[in-house]
Amino acid sequence: MSRLSEKLTPRRLKLAFYLTLMAILLLVGYRVYLSIFEGTYHAVHAEQIERIQDRADNRTDGELHFAVVGNINNSVGLFERKMIPRLNRAGPDFVVSAGNAVSGGGEDKYRALYRTLSHLEMPYLLTVGEKESGAFGSFNFYEHFGPYFFSFRTGGSQFLFLDSTDPDTYPFQLHWLKEQLRDPSADHRFVFIGHPLFHTARRSPLDFDDQYLTDATFRDRLHDLFRMHDVDAVFSSNLHLFDQQTRDGVRYVVTGGAGGLVLNDDTSYYHYVDVTTDDGEVEIAVERLDIGQHQFFKTLESLWFFIHSLFYVGHLNFLLVLGLLILLAIKLYSTIFVERDYYRNYDIDTSPWTGRTLSIAMVTNNYLPFIGGVPISIDRLRRGLEQLSHHVRIIAPSYANQDDRDSDVIRVPSLLSMGRHGEFRLANPLSPRIRRGLKTFAPDLIHIHHPFWLGWVAHWHARRLKVPTVFTYHTRLEHYSHYVPLPGPLFRNLIAHTAIRRFANRCDGVIVPTESAEEYLRVIGVTTPIYVHPTGIDFDRFQADDPEAVEALRLKHGIGPDERVLVSVSRLSREKNIDFLIAAMDELHRRSDRPFRCLIIGDGDEHERLQTRIDALDLTPVVTLVGAVSPDEMARYYQLGDAFAFASKSETQGMVILEAMAAGLPVVAVRSSGIDDVVNHESNGFKTAEDIDHWATAAGRLIEDDALRSAMAERATATARRHAIDHFARDVAMTYAQVLALYHRPRNETRGKS
Numbered sequence: 001m002s003r004l005s006e007k008l009t010p011r012r013l014k015l016a017f018y019l020t021l022m023a024i025l026l027l028v029g030y031r032v033y034l035s036i037f038e039g040t041y042h043a044v045h046a047e048q049i050e051r052i053q054d055r056a057d058n059r060t061d062g063e064l065h066f067a068v069v070g071n072i073n074n075s076v077g078l079f080e081r082k083m084i085p086r087l088n089r090a091g092p093d094f095v096v097s098a099g100n101a102v103s104g105g106g107e108d109k110y111r112a113l114y115r116t117l118s119h120l121e122m123p124y125l126l127t128v129g130e131k132e133s134g135a136f137g138s139f140n141f142y143e144h145f146g147p148y149f150f151s152f153r154t155g156g157s158q159f160l161f162l163d164s165t166d167p168d169t170y171p172f173q174l175h176w177l178k179e180q181l182r183d184p185s186a187d188h189r190f191v192f193i194g195h196p197l198f199h200t201a202r203r204s205p206l207d208f209d210d211q212y213l214t215d216a217t218f219r220d221r222l223h224d225l226f227r228m229h230d231v232d233a234v235f236s237s238n239l240h241l242f243d244q245q246t247r248d249g250v251r252y253v254v255t256g257g258a259g260g261l262v263l264n265d266d267t268s269y270y271h272y273v274d275v276t277t278d279d280g281e282v283e284i285a286v287e288r289l290d291i292g293q294h295q296f297f298k299t300l301e302s303l304w305f306f307i308h309s310l311f312y313v314g315h316l317n318f319l320l321v322l323g324l325l326i327l328l329a330i331k332l333y334s335t336i337f338v339e340r341d342y343y344r345n346y347d348i349d350t351s352p353w354t355g356r357t358l359s360i361a362m363v364t365n366n367y368l369p370f371i372g373g374v375p376i377s378i379d380r381l382r383r384g385l386e387q388l389s390h391h392v393r394i395i396a397p398s399y400a401n402q403d404d405r406d407s408d409v410i411r412v413p414s415l416l417s418m419g420r421h422g423e424f425r426l427a428n429p430l431s432p433r434i435r436r437g438l439k440t441f442a443p444d445l446i447h448i449h450h451p452f453w454l455g456w457v458a459h460w461h462a463r464r465l466k467v468p469t470v471f472t473y474h475t476r477l478e479h480y481s482h483y484v485p486l487p488g489p490l491f492r493n494l495i496a497h498t499a500i501r502r503f504a505n506r507c508d509g510v511i512v513p514t515e516s517a518e519e520y521l522r523v524i525g526v527t528t529p530i531y532v533h534p535t536g537i538d539f540d541r542f543q544a545d546d547p548e549a550v551e552a553l554r555l556k557h558g559i560g561p562d563e564r565v566l567v568s569v570s571r572l573s574r575e576k577n578i579d580f581l582i583a584a585m586d587e588l589h590r591r592s593d594r595p596f597r598c599l600i601i602g603d604g605d606e607h608e609r610l611q612t613r614i615d616a617l618d619l620t621p622v623v624t625l626v627g628a629v630s631p632d633e634m635a636r637y638y639q640l641g642d643a644f645a646f647a648s649k650s651e652t653q654g655m656v657i658l659e660a661m662a663a664g665l666p667v668v669a670v671r672s673s674g675i676d677d678v679v680n681h682e683s684n685g686f687k688t689a690e691d692i693d694h695w696a697t698a699a700g701r702l703i704e705d706d707a708l709r710s711a712m713a714e715r716a717t718a719t720a721r722r723h724a725i726d727h728f729a730r731d732v733a734m735t736y737a738q739v740l741a742l743y744h745r746p747r748n749e750t751r752g753k754s
Contacts, residue, residue, distance in 0.1 A: 017332035024325050041114055045146035049154075051123040052094045056155040064155035064188075065091075067287075068255055068273040070098040070237025072116075073131065074109055075259025080116045082291045083258060083272060088121045090274065090287075093155075095120060098255055099129025099194030099237035105137015110144055125161070129194035130211075130238055133165040149173055151180050157277060158186035162222075164195040170218045174225070181229040188277050189231045196236040196254045197223060200243035204268045206261055207239045226250045232282045233275070241268045242286050253284060348745065353444075353737035359391045360736065361443035363434075363458035365450040366425065367396035369403070371602075371628060372571060373655050374449060374474045377535045384536060384729025393441045395434055395454065397425035410437035412454070429457045443467055445736055449474060451503035459506060468508035468743035470736065473500065473517055497524045504528050509739040511732065513655075514677035529742075531735045534677075535655050536728025539721055542635050542662035549636045557599065557624060559640075564596040564703040567641035567665065569634070569656040570648055572604030572625070577670065580690065581647040582610065586617050587696040594704045596622070598645060601637055603628040638663030642709060643702040646670070649690070661685075662720035666712035668699045684716040 056064065067087055072079045087095060102109040117124050126132070128148045132141050142148065148163035160180055162173055181189070195213040213219045226234060227248040235253050240261055243254040256262075257271040264270070270289040275282065362382065367375045382392045391408075398411040412427040412434060434454070438446070438461050446462045447470045448455045455471070462469045504510050504526040511531050512518045518530050559565060566585075570576040578600070585598050600623065607625060614623050629637060638644075644660035646669035657667055657678050667685030669675045679687045686698035702709050 020329045048123040049152045053154045055093050064277040065093050067092040067095045068235045069258035070255040071260040072101040072258045073260030074103040074112050079259040084119045094123040097126045098235045099127045100131040102131050105135040110140045127192040128163045156187040158189045160191045162193040164193050191234045202267045204241045211238050348741045350737040350741045353740045359443045361393050362447045363395045363454050380725050384725040397427035468739050470509045471507040472511040501525045533731045534723050536725035537658045539662050539724040550639045553640050559597050564642045566598040566645040568645040569601045571602050572606040577647040584692050584695045585623050587692050589622050592700050596703050598623045599626050601626045601629050658720050658723050661716035664713045664717050666716050684719050
């Protein structure tokens with residue numbers, strides 16, 4: 001059974017692809033047809049009145065014969081196929097719609113009505129009804145047919161059309177109507193108004209009171225004018241029935257059976273009204289049609305109008321649906337016809353790239369002298385690669401206190417700076433230094449460290465230079481939404497994840513520092529080969545022991561000989577969760593009998609606010625914001641500490657944790673993606689939930705239990721030793737070789753994705 005389903009599935013997908021392709025061709029063809037054969041139309045009533053008057057002038061008997069229909073409602077199935085042939089056979093001089101000729105006021109409904117009425121062999125006129133004016137339909141009526149109320153004369157009769165849909169015009173219409181009725185020469189007068197003036201003798205369950213003319217004052221004044229000026233008949237629609245009654249010598253006729261919703265019973269049935277004038281008399285007769293439409297055909301008709309509205313009315317609608325169908329076709333084609341191997345291609349020859357010196361260009365949005373995880377990681381990778389005899393050129397923003405002696409660091413002028421000390425620089429992505437720096441270096445591969453800004457530019461240049469790109473996922477962008485002038489959820493849930501996925505999938509390889517980071521990229525849809533390489537640290541430097549320098553630091557910060565020292569290294573910004581760390585220190589200070597100090601090393605925009613909070617909690621003797629410390633001094637601060645405290649949840653690895661472990665510091669940290677892969681709970685440290693009580697309890701154990709701290713320190717050192725720079729650089733160089741081998745493989749080979 002499973003083999004049969006495996007055979008059927010590709011067949012079904014192929015059928016879906018070809019059906020989608022056919023739908024695209026049909027829609028394009030239909031759009032072309034509409035553009036050629038259904039042109040624009042304006043002032044239709046002017047043309048129709050001229051035709052009516054010409055037909056009357058050609059008659060010698062003086063008679064006038066016209067038909068009145070109501071509630072057509074774009075009913076193609078009934079009105080066009082059943083009633084129009086009947087009207088054509090009856091041969092009236094013209095046809096008048098008493099209202100609701102369309103099912104809505106949209107342009108597509110008017111277009112469909114115009115096409116339907118073109119099948120009549122005589123002129124026609126429309127009355128503005130409730131449906132004509134709905135959904136901004138008044139504009140379409142005026143543009144295509146003409147004014148909402150108007151009059152004309154033909155065959156000795158006067159025809160007057162009123163607008164009952166706009167109460168604001170009632171006073172003016174009364175004045176206009178009074179002037180029109182002053183002419184005594186008309187033999188007959190006929191009025192058309194969409195809403196019935198008076199309740200009918202019989203009621204349909206489909207009709208309600210609000211379907212009548214509800215303004216009693218306007219209604220009564222109209223009736224007085226009709227009575228005073230001998231109006232022969234007033235025709236209306238808006239109800240689903242036929243009704244005729246006479247009030248004060250004026251006949252009121254309601255006709256609502258030309259289409260739309262009809263019950264087909266003795267009250268509500270399909271019909272039109274036949275009117276003739278002969279020898280000064282007006283004869284009004286109802287012509288009943290015993291017709292109906294099956295529900296299936298009504299549904300097809302509705303679907304057809306929907307398609308017509310999409311592809312005639314708006315270019316945007318047409319392009320949108322067409323674009324979606326094209327995307328579906330591409331997706332189906334890719335699924336059916338493009339072969340895939342979801343395993344990484346292990347049978348590749350990397351020897352041409354492992355046995356030679358590579359030229360690697362690295363592009364980053366921040367670099368030294370800015371102190372941060374990404375710049376330090378890049379610098380360490382560079383030094384490790386250069387020790388392996390590879391050439392490295394770095395393209396980075398310019399800084400005020402940068403070292404200009406390094407010719408292999410191309411500094412791009414900054415457009416603006418952000419942060420407390422201008423540490424975040426927005427480099428000029430159009431700077432010619434980028435192009436020149438890459439072109440003269442002629443890299444074998446470009447290593448990009450950010451998925452935006454200079455990262456975009458680097459990727460564009462890589463395609464021009466025909467070299468592969470590797471992207472390192474350093475940063476959880478969703479935790480930096482407070483820096484972006486957009487709603488936080490929009491940035492976190494859509495833009496950040498989408499930006500990372502799209503950029504990573506454009507690159508030829510992605511490096512992540514932890515397995516949890518790889519898992520995240522796979523979850524958001526990254527299909528590019530991913531390589532897990534924990535960022536390297538200068539293990540030997542953090543092992544160096546300088547007791548005199550450490551003691552000088554202890555005296556500088558006033559740390560007593562019995563005080564335990566918790567060290568934390570972090571930029572002072574919101575995403576680093578320093579507020580939690582301070583709150584946890586406050587709790588630890590209240591419950592611990594062992595005196596301790598916490599040194600928070602780093603600087604940032606939140607420095608002043610955090611210091612204010614420390615002061616407010618009376619933690620100044622316990623918590624110290626040390627500020628920025630040069631990389632050369634960091635080893636001494638780690639040696640000063642007894643344990644490392646960390647609260648950030650925005651890390652992909654937490655490189656400072658490995659540095660602290662290299663100095664022999666066990667760790668207490670908040671559990672998160674960057675921590676989980678490095679800290680082994682109750683082995684080389686503690687990782688807790690973001691809970692002050694749990695975190696403070698774990699930190700208390702480290703500062704109070706000397707034996708536990710010593711055992712964890714040994715295991716922490718062993719963990720850090722496995723992340724030395726030389727191991728890191730060799731692993732990354734091997735990844736470069738694999739990416740280059742895949743990129744330059746013969747094009748007839750299938751490119752696998754891991």
